Structure formats: structure tokens, C-alpha cells
Amino acid sequence: MAELVGNVLVGQSGGPTAVINASVAGVVAEALNHSCIEEVYGSLNGVLGILNEDFIDLAAESQQTIRGLRVTPGAALGTCRHKLKKAQDFERVIAVFKAHNIRYFFYIGGNDSQDTADKIAQTARQQEYELRVIGIPKTIDNDLALTDHCPGYGSVAKFICTTIRELACDHEAMGQHDLVSIVEVMGRNAGWIAASASLAKRRDHPHDPPHLIYLPEVAFSAEKFVADVQRILKREKYCLIVVGEGLIDADGNYVSAAEATDAFGNAQLGGAADYLRTLAEQNLPGTKVRTVKLGITQRAAAHAGSKTDADEAFLAGQAAVKAAVNGETDKMITLMRGDGDNYTCETGLAPLADVANAVKKLPPEWVNEDGVSMNHQFLRYAQPLIQGETVVLHDSGLPIYAKLDKARVDKQLPAYEV
Amino acid sequence: MAELVGNVLVGQSGGPTAVINASVAGVVAEALNHSCIEEVYGSLNGVLGILNEDFIDLAAESQQTIRGLRVTPGAALGTCRHKLKKAQDFERVIAVFKAHNIRYFFYIGGNDSQDTADKIAQTARQQEYELRVIGIPKTIDNDLALTDHCPGYGSVAKFICTTIRELACDHEAMGQHDLVSIVEVMGRNAGWIAASASLAKRRDHPHDPPHLIYLPEVAFSAEKFVADVQRILKREKYCLIVVGEGLIDADGNYVSAAEATDAFGNAQLGGAADYLRTLAEQNLPGTKVRTVKLGITQRAAAHAGSKTDADEAFLAGQAAVKAAVNGETDKMITLMRGDGDNYTCETGLAPLADVANAVKKLPPEWVNEDGVSMNHQFLRYAQPLIQGETVVLHDSGLPIYAKLDKARVDKQLPAYEV
Numbered sequence: 001m002a003e004l005v006g007n008v009l010v011g012q013s014g015g016p017t018a019v020i021n022a023s024v025a026g027v028v029a030e031a032l033n034h035s036c037i038e039e040v041y042g043s044l045n046g047v048l049g050i051l052n053e054d055f056i057d058l059a060a061e062s063q064q065t066i067r068g069l070r071v072t073p074g075a076a077l078g079t080c081r082h083k084l085k086k087a088q089d090f091e092r093v094i095a096v097f098k099a100h101n102i103r104y105f106f107y108i109g110g111n112d113s114q115d116t117a118d119k120i121a122q123t124a125r126q127q128e129y130e131l132r133v134i135g136i137p138k139t140i141d142n143d144l145a146l147t148d149h150c151p152g153y154g155s156v157a158k159f160i161c162t163t164i165r166e167l168a169c170d171h172e173a174m175g176q177h178d179l180v181s182i183v184e185v186m187g188r189n190a191g192w193i194a195a196s197a198s199l200a201k202r203r204d205h206p207h208d209p210p211h212l213i214y215l216p217e218v219a220f221s222a223e224k225f226v227a228d229v230q231r232i233l234k235r236e237k238y239c240l241i242v243v244g245e246g247l248i249d250a251d252g253n254y255v256s257a258a259e260a261t262d263a264f265g266n267a268q269l270g271g272a273a274d275y276l277r278t279l280a281e282q283n284l285p286g287t288k289v290r291t292v293k294l295g296i297t298q299r300a301a302a303h304a305g306s307k308t309d310a311d312e313a314f315l316a317g318q319a320a321v322k323a324a325v326n327g328e329t330d331k332m333i334t335l336m337r338g339d340g341d342n343y344t345c346e347t348g349l350a351p352l353a354d355v356a357n358a359v360k361k362l363p364p365e366w367v368n369e370d371g372v373s374m375n376h377q378f379l380r381y382a383q384p385l386i387q388g389e390t391v392v393l394h395d396s397g398l399p400i401y402a403k404l405d406k407a408r409v410d411k412q413l414p415a416y417e418v
Numbered sequence: 419m420a421e422l423v424g425n426v427l428v429g430q431s432g433g434p435t436a437v438i439n440a441s442v443a444g445v446v447a448e449a450l451n452h453s454c455i456e457e458v459y460g461s462l463n464g465v466l467g468i469l470n471e472d473f474i475d476l477a478a479e480s481q482q483t484i485r486g487l488r489v490t491p492g493a494a495l496g497t498c499r500h501k502l503k504k505a506q507d508f509e510r511v512i513a514v515f516k517a518h519n520i521r522y523f524f525y526i527g528g529n530d531s532q533d534t535a536d537k538i539a540q541t542a543r544q545q546e547y548e549l550r551v552i553g554i555p556k557t558i559d560n561d562l563a564l565t566d567h568c569p570g571y572g573s574v575a576k577f578i579c580t581t582i583r584e585l586a587c588d589h590e591a592m593g594q595h596d597l598v599s600i601v602e603v604m605g606r607n608a609g610w611i612a613a614s615a616s617l618a619k620r621r622d623h624p625h626d627p628p629h630l631i632y633l634p635e636v637a638f639s640a641e642k643f644v645a646d647v648q649r650i651l652k653r654e655k656y657c658l659i660v661v662g663e664g665l666i667d668a669d670g671n672y673v674s675a676a677e678a679t680d681a682f683g684n685a686q687l688g689g690a691a692d693y694l695r696t697l698a699e700q701n702l703p704g705t706k707v708r709t710v711k712l713g714i715t716q717r718a719a720a721h722a723g724s725k726t727d728a729d730e731a732f733l734a735g736q737a738a739v740k741a742a743v744n745g746e747t748d749k750m751i752t753l754m755r756g757d758g759d760n761y762t763c764e765t766g767l768a769p770l771a772d773v774a775n776a777v778k779k780l781p782p783e784w785v786n787e788d789g790v791s792m793n794h795q796f797l798r799y800a801q802p803l804i805q806g807e808t809v810v811l812h813d814s815g816l817p818i819y820a821k822l823d824k825a826r827v828d829k830q831l832p833a834y835e836v
Contacts, residue, residue: 016592072587074586077591163719166721169490173493173497292711295708297712387814397579399584
């Protein structure tokens, strides 16, 4: 295989996570090791930055900043939910890549983004432009196919479980009346996030909160919900419920009204907790219902991040560069768990086409028969992902997060109408 | 002054905080230093534990547990919102105190609780039962009179500001459309909590989020709100809003419907963020509005607690014991700030009667003329309170919080109907 000399471009796409910047740090750190890589550019706001030729020079950032990215939430390069549709868009991408001699393209994102990366790779091949495209997995939803788990998931799980443990301390103190406490978490199509709340239970304390977990994978029944809550309140002073935003009923309809759709046609959800609150208040007189809507705070909570997660996100960035330099293209980095009793994780590769637009559902056999709790198989799967605490530097009492200087790369082409 | 030999009783009341247990730890640690104190009891669920004679032996708890209380959220003894009403209730309290030779009573709570402590002290005096009663301030609301600030406030402020900084990282990444992000925080009667979000701005970055803060102290106007948001969206990619739950309009009505009242007649609020969301969606077409409702998580977030706050809560517990042993009674411990440029804090004493049922409002002159931001006087006041990071031990990836063994003290009296 002939060495491919040229520049790197890395972009971020879709919803930010606590560790998507750690993958950028991994790409930058690894790129410096390879003499075939000349420049390391970042695309601002994902593919939009490519169309608009909005590139920054990541090699010009300080080592301190790149290190800071390993624990900085958000997406330091900016992200987008823009979908490349027209053939013209893909031709523009290749034209921009040619103008900047981009030979290595790394796209960090979920399944929609891996689909975009796949199409860019195909277009390059059609145009006989030598380009290596490697996707880097990222999603708090943990729903990408062919990877054991996704960077971003462990940190959101750890934060939610931390919050559940703290809510438990608070609720246990207020033992004077029947309290129903509902925490709404993210998870549009899959219940991985809601399920992760089960890690908050201490080992051998099955009655610890969360007492009830409602997943998109289990058809929601209002009657069963009311009976579930009654059952818990007979046993416990309070009932702590975790609900995924994408809860659906037996007919497959979202129980909370869909309000809008994004550019990919995904329903923008919200209100599952309010829906359950109303159900409880109407059917369980005398109970007091409180809700928490973590919203975007859960995916940005780097201050309570999983070190395992941040380290694996960094590793995925490094692995993407190594794979591309070794001649791989049109693949996504996967995380592969070792077979031993002690958790180990190595990276692998999967074809982008196989990842694109697929969704990995929570295995139904990992949900207990009661439909509202997770069994030991899930716990064994998820427990290792929340291990270790990231260390965030503080100044004047608050976390300091890295900000890029964003030295702009000169544009080479006429403007393009997005 | 003759030495008063007898037992200590400590109780917790009202809403839990991240540091109310640190005050219990302070009482226990200090009580061990005084030979006039024989037993150290805790009352389960505040005054309810007194009426029901539900006491535990705090001296029987391990040193490790008492140390763990310094960073454990909730209220380890249990709390209550029960109001002693009948003269009979107060007589029962004194009867129980006599039966257990309680000579030192420490009550950790907000203004309602200090009022209760005051009445217990009065009843003891009327009955010529020698009792020393010292209140220990506690409230995330920071609205107790005569103390510079309240234990619990610094930690909730620190967590909210941490969250705002992280939301900012996330929102900056998503720069493609006009985003209005609304964070609802606690604060029933006073805007101290909402105001504290202003500490999230970096020094010399006045345009940092939060861009708009809506306080109960500033009469809410829907027209001004819409204009405020429009003004921010002209300048910024997104508008991050913090709103206190107790927002009121020019007529003094809560902008979000009051749904219920607690035992003290306080309105149980909620929905200020949803109210603002609807306003923004109806009046600013094309904007995308997201909400976060931190709910109880904010007052329980010991994992992101202020070391200054936790240390001062512990100090207040110690000071209460010292004051009582020195003959003080019917007082509340206050926190007094030094006059120097560098923040220092000592404890003082204020009559319970002066604290009871008073509310310390946010000084209007600390709010900027725009009505939606805080000036340097507020920042100078609040900045020291969030300094330092508490260290919470983790096991298997999650915080370990202390749980009391709760060795019960034998009851001495017939049951009492509460």
C-alpha cells in the first residue's frame, strides 16, 4: 500500500455529548504521530463547515487546550443536523477536499452522520479522488449497530445514576406522605439511557430506586402504570420513576404528543414525565407528584463524567487515525469488549454502510418480566461503562472547559449556497 | 452560670439540602468535646420524632459515618414539614424532653423551623424546664434574616452554575437556529437561587450565559420578556434563560398556576419554565425552545457541592453546641462575613424570634436596571460561597453517601396521637 500524504479533516455531528471532544483530542494527538499527515483541520459545524469551507487549524491549538478537550462537554468544533441531499452537495464536498488536499476525513457522530460519511466516501470513489473516511461513534443513545457500546453513553449513565442516588437521599428524608417522583431522561428510539438508571441500585439492594423504569421498548399501558405505582407505594415511602422521552403505547404512538420534527424527520419529543404526572395525579389521589426534566444537562454533565467513557472516546479518535493511515476507509471504529471476567475494551472496524441508519435496540431479554426493571445481563453490560471519575479543573469555584482559538484556514473556492 | 448536665437532641426540618447533614456532623463532633453532654440523640423526622419519641443514638454511629455525613445530601435523620399547632403539642415536646433528660435542643431548618424552635423554648421557660435551644440555619433559598447567608445556598448555586456552563458548551455547538433554552430553578419567595446563576459568567465576559434571569423580586411582564429574548437573539446564537419558580406578575400573582399548598400554607409552585416556553413559542415564531427543570436534583447535588458551604454548615453545627454549653438559648447561629477584602466567615447569634417567619429579600439595588441581570455587588456577595470542591467517595463508579445505623432509643412514655 502506497503512503497517502495529505491533510486531515475532523468534524462533529448531531447532538453533543460529554465526551465527543475527547474523540477530537484523540484524532489530533494521534495525527501528530504520522509524517504522512501534513495539516490537521477541524470543520466547523460538521458538513456545513465543509460546504462553506469553514475550517480551522487544529494543530495551532495549544497542547493545554487539546488536553482540556478530553473533559469538555458540547462540541468544540460546532455540530449540525444538516443532511446532504443533492448530488451537488456531495460534489461540493469533494471539490473542497481537493482544494485543501484533505485525504483523511474523520466524522464523529451517530447513525445519520455515519450515513453521511458513507456517502461522502462513495462520492470520492466515483470521482476517483483518493480519500480515507473513518467514522467515530458518538451518541448518548447507545443505539449504534456493530459496536458494543458508544462513547457518550457511559457518562450520561453515570450522571443520571449519581442524580438518582442523590434524589434517593432527599426523598428518603421526606417520608411523611406518598411521593411519586418522576425523572424524564433522553432516548428517542431506544431505552438504553433510561435502562442505565438501574445501575443506581446498590448491589444486593433490589428495592433501591429507581423503582420503575419505563422504556420505549416496552409498550406503555396506563392501567399497568397505575398498578405499578400502587405496588411500590405499598412497599416504599416513595416511588422513584425514570421514564425515557420516547415512550410509546401498544399502537406504537408516542404517549407525549410529538411537537415537531428535525431535518432527519425524527420527532422532537418531550413531556413524557408530565404525561405520567397527570396519570398519577388523576388515578392516585393523595399522592404528591414531582417531576425532574434533565433535558440537555444530562448529555453535557462532564463534571460527573465517566473516565472509562472519556478514555474510550479518546481511544476511538486515535484508532480512527491509525486505521486510515493503515489504508482503511469507509469504516466506523467500533468498541469491542473482551471475553474475560474483567472488563477490557479494544477498537475494531465495521463498514459504514452497515452502521448507517441502523438502530441497536435494547435486548428485550435484558428487561425483567415486570417490564419496569433490568436484569443482571444488563447490569453486567453497563456497569463497566460508568467506572472512574474524570477530573475537571476548576477556577473560582467552577469548571473550566476548553475553548478553541479557531485559527481560520484560508478559503480556496467561491462561496457555495447551502 | 451553673453547668447544665444532660442530653443533646438534634433534628432536621424542612426541605433537605446538600449540606444539612454536615450540620448534624458538626453537632455530633462538638458534643463529644463537652463532659456536660451525656447522650447525643437524633430526632427522626424533626418535631414529629419528638412527638412520637422516635430518637436514635447518634453517639453509636461510626466515625466513618459521621464523616460521610459532611458530604451526604438529603436529611439523614429524616425531616418534616409538620407544624406544631396545639398547646398540647408543645406540652408533649417538653414531656418527652423531660423523659429523656434533653437539655440541649438543636433544630436545623429554615424560618418556619426557627419559629417552631422559638415556641419550644418559650414553652420550656413557661414550664420552668431548663432547656437550651439553638437553631441552625439551613435553606437553599438563602432567605433567612440576620445571617449573611445560609448553609445550603452555596452548594445549590455552585451546581446550577456548573450546569449553566455545561449547557453553554452544548448550546454553542448547536449554532444553526435560534435556540431559547430555559432552566427553571427553585426559590419560592426570593430570587437568591436564580440570581446565583449569574456567577456562571466568566469574569469580564458579561455576554456569557445566563443571558436573562427572571426573579420573583422583579414583576414579570410578558411584553418585556419577548423583547428581552429578541434583544439577546440579535446578539447571540442562543438565549439561555434562568427563571425562579416563584415568578410573579405586576399584580402579585404567580405566573404559573399554584397547584397546592403545604402545611405552612406555602404555595407549591411549578411550571414557570413551561409558561415562558409557551410565551416564546407563541411570540417568536421560528425559535426552538428547550426547557430544563432541575427540580429536587439541585438541592441534592452534593457531588458538585461547595466546600465552603459544607464547611460552614459543619461550623454552624459546632457553634450551636458551643453556644448552648456556654448558656445561650433561644438563638439561631448566624454566619457573619468579615469586613476585609478576603472572604472570612465567623458565626454569631441572633434571637430566634427575630428570625422566625421573616424573609430576607434579594436587595433590589443588586439587580441591574435591565431587571434580568445581577450587578457587581451581588457577585461580590455570592462568589465566595461557591469556592472549593467537596470530595465525595465513589464505589463502583457512583458516589457513596452515608446511611445512619439508627440505633433506637427506648421510648419512655405512652404513645401520643399526632
